[in-house]
Amino acid sequence: MQTPLKIAVVGSGLVGSLLAIYLKRAGHTVDVYDRSPDIRKIQFSGRSINLAMSHRGWRALDEVGLGDEIRKLAIPLEKRAIHLVGQPLAYQYYGKEGESIYSISRGLLNRKMVSLAEAEGVNFFFESRVWDVSLETATLHTGETERGAWTDLDYDMVFGADGAFSRVRHRMQRQNRFNYSQEFLNMGYKELNIPANADGTHKLDKNSFHIWPRQDFMLIAMPNMDGSFTCTLFMPFEGEKSFESLKDKETLEQFFATHFPSTVDVIPNLVEDFFKNPTSTLVTMKCFPWTFQDKVALIGDACHAIVPFYGHGMNAGFEDITILSQMMEQYGDDWTTIFKEYEKSRKPNADAIAELSYRNFLEMSSKTADDKFHLQKKIEKRFSEKYPDKWLPLYSRVTFSYRPYSEALAIGDRQKAIMDEVMRMEGIENNWDKPIVDARILELLEQ
């Protein structure tokens, strides 16, 4: 047990509320501030992408005994279901038998996390706008408006879990020698919905991550507990096939009929939702350092916002908490060291999952529609099952493993070079499951 401190967490999102539980369990007084109303009392925003909880996320929840509560909200997805125009549905399994990622509605999970934190004794202050923080004294500055009167709230320590546009980081950015970057994709996303059947069942296979890959744009759908699917359309903001180009009902319906014919019957509110729901941006944000002395630390999206194409934003944020908690166990009350070791351990892994997430957009949008890619996946899967100690595919390394993301990236690059060689083998289409392929992979692994 650490010496009890008075700690403020800015942000009541997934990372903020789970962090609050960890800090409370460690004996601290924990106050969570959020500029938004209590998420349990409002409608969801119509701009979320469903979450894909995997090993790293579950570990952080299980460590404090909350995994089973959350599993009740989760639907296992064991495979991708790939919708191509004029072709039968194709399936691609994510991992070995029994390995799944889990679809969870962001809103439902966040409500649950806040309630769980409250039950632990965490104090929540909603509609409290934190405009600034004094780093040296861990003082929050709150108020109705940025330019109006502010109230100063003193703490022993402040965590910024306030997301990609973090106000806490905003103050840290003004320090000398603070490295920072934000880079937006030219692509945005919009939430759509596949409602449940009248009897509450799902209109598409419930245990699949559905994907309509179309090179420069794509649609995905992930199941919810109530029988519906949350869909997300990713496409460029501007250009020939873009959000900008889908200006009216006719153009939109024509576009979906042409490119996503299998959705026409299952997305009844396409036009209404499309023009009502906002078009959101996709940003990769990196910074360093993440901490200030023993006073302030950033966590989750506030220090490493990534694009959603690997489904690891929340998993990476939850893993931040796991590592911070390990450092707390190791270094006791020496928070300066806890913070230094936390950022040192996490930074390379946050950079790695940012890179992997960016690359996975390419894989999802174009390669999943490609025969050669499917063949390669089959070869990898076969070899990996035969030689599990020699080959764990990249996706599994990232998703069904606790090894560092940076290691996954490095080994993944090596595996990619090997598979490029293998795919150049003569007659690979016919010989893909022959011993000669195994032998070649084994040989390349030796080099």
Add this chain to the structure above:
Amino acid sequence: MQTPLKIAVVGSGLVGSLLAIYLKRAGHTVDVYDRSPDIRKIQFSGRSINLAMSHRGWRALDEVGLGDEIRKLAIPLEKRAIHLVGQPLAYQYYGKEGESIYSISRGLLNRKMVSLAEAEGVNFFFESRVWDVSLETATLHTGETERGAWTDLDYDMVFGADGAFSRVRHRMQRQNRFNYSQEFLNMGYKELNIPANADGTHKLDKNSFHIWPRQDFMLIAMPNMDGSFTCTLFMPFEGEKSFESLKDKETLEQFFATHFPSTVDVIPNLVEDFFKNPTSTLVTMKCFPWTFQDKVALIGDACHAIVPFYGHGMNAGFEDITILSQMMEQYGDDWTTIFKEYEKSRKPNADAIAELSYRNFLEMSSKTADDKFHLQKKIEKRFSEKYPDKWLPLYSRVTFSYRPYSEALAIGDRQKAIMDEVMRMEGIENNWDKPIVDARILELLEQ
């Protein structure tokens, strides 16, 4: 002549004051705001690096007839003078005969530029702190303190020429889809001084850029009109040989005696200056877009701060003005197009000079001390003189040319690949001026 507008320029530095002159000449009312006092009424800060004006900078000045006024403040530097421990001074010419860069004291130049702008009818408002800008309305928000009462000042258009930590950009950064990065080197710099001789002459060769390259750190010296030299020590903030390690008088003097013996007699106030002058940081800042509708534009360091190792920060900022001015001539009152074409033209070149500047640190600090590098420079120079239409060295392309920086970077990369090949030729040390070398270069150029 354009339709006269009421334009605010934030920042009275070199770019801000020259831009103000250009805008005034185009018929506009121009108000310049600066948070600092009038530079003509204060002492200089002890944290500047002398400027190296070259072709691009002179062109922007000559275009409005100010070149000759400024030439009076400038000392031509035709070569590097390289100081190695225990070796004679070595010289390396920058370009062809008659080609020089020009050393100018930043403070002197800035004073002169403000006076010239004032004489043109530009209005200056010093000690006016611009805290924010409303982009849609081109309104400046000024006041004593960031949290105190503000005065709103409405303009037709606002230019942010307020440097690497620009407040105008700060507001633009909060827009969606604004890309931004700031990256600090682990190295800082400190100003030192070589005073004039009693008779007003220079203690070192006046027409040289003096450099003491020491791999991980280096000292440079550039002459001033009064017989003194402004020196700049570049070294890491932390580590074995670092600013942090030079804690006291004895350590500092010992360090200079060991590594910069030729400076011991010429830097009499080393200890006092070293501990009095601040240690400044080095940042590369990139962003995009640079403009907002026809209302707001960033210019100079405010949108592309670079490290100083190519001596092109001011030259690049002045070239922004040249290009903006060309767009003004071309597009008349269509400021939306002027701004779009300006940022489109300048962004790739700003990125290129950022890259070149970063790379030049490596060249200056370590390669200038390397025999092989000198040989390579000799070969390049010889070939370039013999075949001037086939080979313009990278340094000349950047410094003694008006061709785009991005072109210089691309051609420079190609030349580097060729020279790497040439330096691998057997016996190159003895054959460097033989026809066989010319033939090899000509052959490689054909590929």
